[in-house]
Amino acid sequence: MYEGVLSDPQDADNISLVDAPGMVHFIQLVHADEPLNIEVREEGFTHGQAEANQTAFLSSSRGNPMWISITNSDFSSPNAYRILVHSNAADEDVALGNQTASGYIHELDNRGDRIYFLTGGSAEIQMQWSGNPETEFAGHMTHFPSELVTPFDVDMNDGNITLITPSVDSRHAWYEISITAQTQSSTGTWSIDRSIVSHGDDGCHHDCPDLIHENSLQSGAHPIENTRWETRGWLSENDTVDVYPIFIPGEIWETHRVIANLADGANAKMQLQSWNNSGPYLTPLDVAHGEQTVGLNMTPGYHVLKVIRADCFWIQCL
Template identity: 90%
Template sequence: MRTRAVAMGLLLFVLSVAAIPAEQLESVNSIEDTTVTWEGNATPTLVYEGILSDPQDVDNISLADAPGMVHFIQLVHADEPLNIEVREDGFTHGQAEANQTTFLSSGRGNPMWIAISNADFSSPNAYRILVHSNAADEDVALVEQTASGYIHELDNRGDRIYFLTGGNAEIQMQWSGNPETEFTGHLTHFPSELVTPLEFDMNAGNMTLIVPPVDSRHAWYEISITAQTQSNTGSWSIARSIVSHADGGCHHDCPDFIHENTLQSGAHPIENTRWENRGWLSENDTVDVYPIFIPGEIWETHRVIANLADGANAKMQLQSWNNSGTYLTPLDVAHGDLTVGLNMTPGYHILKVIRADGASGTNAYDLNIQTVNMTPEDAEPFEGEMVDRWKEFIPFYIAVGALLLAPLGYVLWSSRGIALDNEVQAHERGRLKRLRERIMRLIESNAEQFEIDSALQMLEEIQWRATIAEMGEANLSHHTESMTLKAWRIGGRNLLVGIHVESDSWELAALRFVATDGPSWKLSKVSPVSLFDGDEIFLDTLEAGSTRFIQLELEGTAAGLDLQLSGLVDGKPLAAIPARALLMDDD
């Protein structure tokens, strides 16, 4: 009898437990983060608080079931571990037993809910859960605050985040996503639509990007970033800040150079008024170019005056351009520190603001430009029809020019022999001096082979007499009627050898370095690249009238060396050997 009573009691207890329904929780608060720009319309984070009072207690939280909905669920606190499950009709998205955990789940259009129950009940268990849900799937314009969004597991296109900027902008970007999120990016120039890829190697990181300069104040760049997953639910967050200062009147930095193809489209119109602007200069941005347009008739004269406020740490260059020809061309220029002025005709002109020498850091400048029409009232031209007949005078100009130049031509023709042989052009000397310094620097710095080869080739193209005059006294020389051989020491064991053939080509030519007072020399490097063996370089054919320069590096400890040039001249063996040796230990 007692056994039957106990059995009946247990049965009633089980039936009573099975009949306990799950409690449906409602949010007790909501949190709105105004510092984040959400994809689509911003949605609040809902706060749920509950308590499991006995072992059989179960709580449910209903989730929005709109198509494309993504839910971010955070169990932020529980007194004791909970059993928490994210369910949808016929499917379980996730399950955990913990005091704190998170879920990121994509809805499939069916009713969804969170089931909360005890894992191991010992006392009433209080907990707090945050739920943020968002179904937006659209492009996000990134502004000065962080942008965030979710990627549904069925969204194979991903989310696009973009923003616009101008040239020379220094931008710092930070991005993050869950492990399944991948980022790709592109930098697109407008209006050319030239695309440059951006590298995002990980699902979280940061970078500093220097945007390339632009050629017009109307040009700009679009930075586009795409967040994607491979059939997984994803989250992303991106922030950017533009560190550098922007110039007024441009998308960011005004052009650094004068671009004739965009001068007209990028000009600021100024007509008998004052135009004001603020700009910035720094170590990475030393010039700002401002094209201006002055309306009016071509026969008018306008005074253009540009001013910089005190403390600008900049100077100005005002350029007047000729607008009457087929193409725009520079006509006149004026320089000034705080003020500069110039008379101009109507049309397109240029003002350059240049960073002052010795300036440091980033400096702002306040610029104003004003124009005044200086044209007298009686300066208006003839109002009848004017005919341009300059082409009819071209034959006359040609005839007069030929007549005036005839005596000069006779003098040049009569003195062409010796004058042409001995003349060394001033510009050629300057070029040679720069080449000599460049070759010395390349050899001493152990530069790349192609750089030395290029410099030597350029040296061969210069007149031989100019070369030996500007290269300085050679350490070793040998001269005959048909050829000249010279050698210069260039630090350590480096030599520069020059060979000039006046007449009669040398075939199968070879240059040998014979050691004196010591072991044999060995060639370790030859420029330009030539076939060599031990102490001998094979030069092939030296044509008549040609010049050959060779830079080489020797290995050895001998006190000096003899240079021997050998080859076939008119089919006969011939050798050229200087009378003395080149001393390698002579400082």
């Protein structure tokens, strides 16, 4: 913040700005007792000028010395003023957390700024974005580890969207949600906010898988060996099943008793699946159902625990 007083008709003030290449300056004259002349200048170029007691400029540095020039317009008495300056270099890649992020786009920046965050499958996300009229937005959702990219519409310079990520087939899979802010040879601004309104499951990037296949069974299994394994999760009308692959180490001739318990008050039921691990392919072998507790004998290898919303019919949820 800069404060000063033009004390006589010939008085003039100059405020130097950071002149590094790629710098963007947002300059606000927030108060002057009387209208004054204000110019944003760079060697050989005037970025903007006004006669006012309140105004604002958004300017891209060309790498030369820049300054704000302040002179009287119609002097009648000492003229006090206050100016706010925010200068920022190129943002490029910005990780979006739980608070609103904002930035500037330099007029010569053809790439723009990429704002991104990570989440998992079946995540309900609310996003809001805004920019000046020159700012253009584009949205992309990238699945990992496949790196499959799916675009989504953010075709206005001010808007909001509710986005639900597709379900995943492994607890190790996730999504990168990104929005790119660009301009066409002009200085731009952007602001983006997001919130994930659906509950996530422990042990996964958001929602744990609701389907079973051989690859996810082997790559996403939780090892258990005469130990207690505990996790927490959420189910809803849009998320009726969570699948937890488990792995029991040992020799194939061994037999282990696996017991699963739900916490008191959990609005869910369970299904334990024993799989045949001795053939060329993993195949289901035996199954047991339970509400508060369920148990099943298993040999070492890969098996499955399903947690199912309580008001879901078995045939619909399996």
